[in-house]
Amino acid sequence: MRDSELTIGQKPRVVVLGTGWGAVPLLKHIDTSKYEVVCVSPRNYFLMTPLLPSVSVGTVETRTVIEPIRTLVGPRIKYIETECINVNPKEKIITCSADGTKEITVAASDRDKLPLEQNIEDNKEGGSSSRKIRDSARTRPKFDMKYDYLVVAIGSENNTFGIPGVEKHAHFLKEVLDARRIRSAISDAFESAMVPSQTDEEKKRLLHFVVVGGGPTGVEFAAELADYVREDLKRYFPRLVENDVKITLIEALDHVLSMMDKKISDYTEKHFHRENIEVLINTFVKGIKQREVIVQEKGSTELKSIPCAVVVWATGIKARPLTNKLRETIGTDKQNNRMGLLTDKYLRVKGVDDGTIYALGDCATIEQQKLLDRIQLLFEESDIHKRGALTLDEFRSLIENKINEYPQLEIFQKGIEKSFYEADKTKSGQITLEALRSVLEKADKKLRSLPATAQVATQEGRYVADLLNYMAHPTTTTTSERFKPFNYTHLGSLAYVGGDAAVIDFSGSKPLLDIFSLKPLSGRGSYYLWKSFYFTEQFTTRTKVLLAFDWLRSNIFGRDLSRY
Numbered sequence: 160m161r162d163s164e165l166t167i168g169q170k171p172r173v174v175v176l177g178t179g180w181g182a183v184p185l186l187k188h189i190d191t192s193k194y195e196v197v198c199v200s201p202r203n204y205f206l207m208t209p210l211l212p213s214v215s216v217g218t219v220e221t222r223t224v225i226e227p228i229r230t231l232v233g234p235r236i237k238y239i240e241t242e243c244i245n246v247n248p249k250e251k252i253i254t255c256s257a258d259g260t261k262e263i264t265v266a267a268s269d270r271d272k273l274p275l276e277q278n279i280e281d282n283k284e285g286g287s288s289s290r291k292i293r294d295s296a297r298t299r300p301k302f303d304m305k306y307d308y309l310v311v312a313i314g315s316e317n318n319t320f321g322i323p324g325v326e327k328h329a330h331f332l333k334e335v336l337d338a339r340r341i342r343s344a345i346s347d348a349f350e351s352a353m354v355p356s357q358t359d360e361e362k363k364r365l366l367h368f369v370v371v372g373g374g375p376t377g378v379e380f381a382a383e384l385a386d387y388v389r390e391d392l393k394r395y396f397p398r399l400v401e402n403d404v405k406i407t408l409i410e411a412l413d414h415v416l417s418m419m420d421k422k423i424s425d426y427t428e429k430h431f432h433r434e435n436i437e438v439l440i441n442t443f444v445k446g447i448k449q450r451e452v453i454v455q456e457k458g459s460t461e462l463k464s465i466p467c468a469v470v471v472w473a474t475g476i477k478a479r480p481l482t483n484k485l486r487e488t489i490g491t492d493k494q495n496n497r498m499g500l501l502t503d504k505y506l507r508v509k510g511v512d513d514g515t516i517y518a519l520g521d522c523a524t525i526e527q528q529k530l531l532d533r534i535q536l537l538f539e540e541s542d543i544h545k546r547g548a549l550t551l552d553e554f555r556s557l558i559e560n561k562i563n564e565y566p567q568l569e570i571f572q573k574g575i576e577k578s579f580y581e582a583d584k585t586k587s588g589q590i591t592l593e594a595l596r597s598v599l600e601k602a603d604k605k606l607r608s609l610p611a612t613a614q615v616a617t618q619e620g621r622y623v624a625d626l627l628n629y630m631a632h633p634t635t636t637t638t639s640e641r642f643k644p645f646n647y648t649h650l651g652s653l654a655y656v657g658g659d660a661a662v663i664d665f666s667g668s669k670p671l672l673d674i675f676s677l678k679p680l681s682g683r684g685s686y687y688l689w690k691s692f693y694f695t696e697q698f699t700t701r702t703k704v705l706l707a708f709d710w711l712r713s714n715i716f717g718r719d720l721s722r723y
């Protein structure tokens with residue numbers, strides 16, 4: 160333990176855990192003249208996750224979707240490539256270890272000889288996709304570090320729900336190495352099917368690609384794979400593509416993209432049918448074996464086997480072990496929340512009395528006062544409760560001035576208004592408070608947490624930077640105003656569905672010019688919007704240029720089929 164880590168200098172020290180969507184905007188905007196900022200993360204680069212499905216089939220190359228953290232934030236921030244393994248909120252100390260929980264000894268000279276698969280095998284232990292340091296020649300001692308403020312932005316990990324065989328036989332799609340491994344497995348499947356004397360049955364098994372989970376990750380991967388098969392593999396393996404290739408997407412619920420507008424789910428399912436992607440809805444994956452996926456259809460007790468060789472597992476996310484450990488340290492009575500660290504509306508972790516720990520992104524959930532309770536309060540302040548019924552205009556004016564105070568009310572306003580009309584059975588233009596109560600109860604269920612997206616993490620990261628900067632200037636003119644609680648602005652949800660088509664769902668986003676709301680979009684126009692959005696979202700000019708070249712290259716020359 161070196162003294163410098165445990166002693167804090169002139170400036171308060173802010174330690175940021177993570178180099179992802181939440182941490183990077185914070186690191187870019189925090190005022191380093193006021194704080195000593197230290198970033199700790201086992202991944203020394205930022206990863207553009209929305210482009211991972213494109214990387215897994217070679218439309219976009221690996222280097223295009225990553226940006227070294229050092230070039231992103233510059234020398235003003237101290238970066239340490241290591242993993243935080245414990246937080247002690249009482250002493251305000253974190254413990255870090257580059258090896259995480261496991262010691263692997265590989266001589267430096269052998270390091271480059273390690274096959275990619277072996278990297279991944281270790282990588283997936285404990286369900287985590289984070290990279291482990293495996294070079295014993297380069298020592299990285301365990302150390303403790305003191306902080307004044309800690310920002311936890313460590314993301315999430317894949318959720319397998321404990322389903323047998325997933326860790327061992329399926330591929331995840333969360334980190335850049337996952338995408339490389341899938342790309343290699345696709346190539347391996349085609350080359351294996353080309354070996355003489357393969358039986359027809361075996362060729363069909365080798366070339367059956369199964370995607371589990373009809374959320375945006377599963378949908379986007381299936382779409383990219385179908386593009387790859389049609390645009391490139393068909394040219395080099397025409398007979399296999401004609402006779403043996405099959406892509407199946409399995410979803411436990413009754414439709415894919417269930418978090419989006421129903422029109423989008425319907426469109427995607429029809430579009431997938433045209434793209435030769437079979438969608439099995441109401442089908443639950445119960446287990447994965449080396450050569451098959453075991454499924455059970457809703458309402459049936461029978462288990463079916465689907466022979467296949469490559470399975471991509473995209474059934475959502477769960478909290479990382481460090482998140483759970485910190486929740487336990489704080490006390491689960493104060494952290495009564497399964498999905499992540501519960502925070503107040505200033506993103507301060509609940510139960511940490513001195514308010515020095517912030518959490519954001521996938522590892523955090525903002526505590527929401529129930530919408531029902533909020534509106535109940537508003538009723539009590541007005542005279543509406545005496546009448547027992549209200550009109551939509553009254554409802555609107557009631558919540559109009561409260562939007563800043565109650566973030567998220569705005570997001571759900573449209574949905575509530577729609578339900579309002581549906582609940583107004585008498586068509587008199589007003590509904591009883593009782594009917595409104597049941598409308599709000601439904602909205603409440605949706606309100607429990609913000610979605611685990613880059614969009615949320617980015618806004619939260621920027622917010623915490625602004626808040627910390629504000630706190631460092633207690634005597635500026637802004638001190639008379641209270642710093643506003645975090646307010647999420649939803650811009651809409653996008654997903655690529657293949658065949659040069661994308662879907663865009665604007666529900667929950669701010670209505671255009673406050674007059675009309677945008678309808679869900681789908682098709683080629685949306686695809687160009689999707690492309691331009693992710694192009695402009697690139698953090699640096701370097702990755703913008705690389706991305707433009709990758710798109711051009713795969714359009715003109717096709718994707719690279721080689722296995723590496």
Ligand code: FAD
Pocket residue numbers: 176177178179180181182199200201202208209210211212241242243244289312313314315332333334376479481519520521522611612613614615616653
């Ligand atoms: P991450 O970006 O995952 O960053 C977590 C960071 O913490 C990493 O740097 C990690 O190395 C580090 N870390 C982990 N453990 C520790 C530790 N113990 N100590 C220190 N550091 C640690 N969202 C969208 O809005 N739009 C999209 O189109 C979209 N597409 C996606 C496509 C895919 C394939 C995937 C997987 C996700 C996609 N998402 C998308 C979701 C989005 O990527 C996440 O919501 C976002 O990454 C969350 O940001 P974060 O900062 O919380 O976590």
Ligand code: NAD
Pocket residue numbers: 209322371372373374375376377379409410411412416417442443444445473474475476610611612652653654655
């Ligand atoms: P998800 O949670 O959004 O979807 C997972 C799906 O898997 C669900 O529909 C669930 O019903 C299904 N499922 C779960 N267990 C199953 C089983 N055993 N058998 C069959 N189906 C099963 O997960 P995701 O798609 O990985 O996304 C994770 C997060 O990242 C989400 O918050 C998502 O919004 C975000 N994301 C966003 C985008 C985008 O905006 N384009 C892209 C990728 C990911």
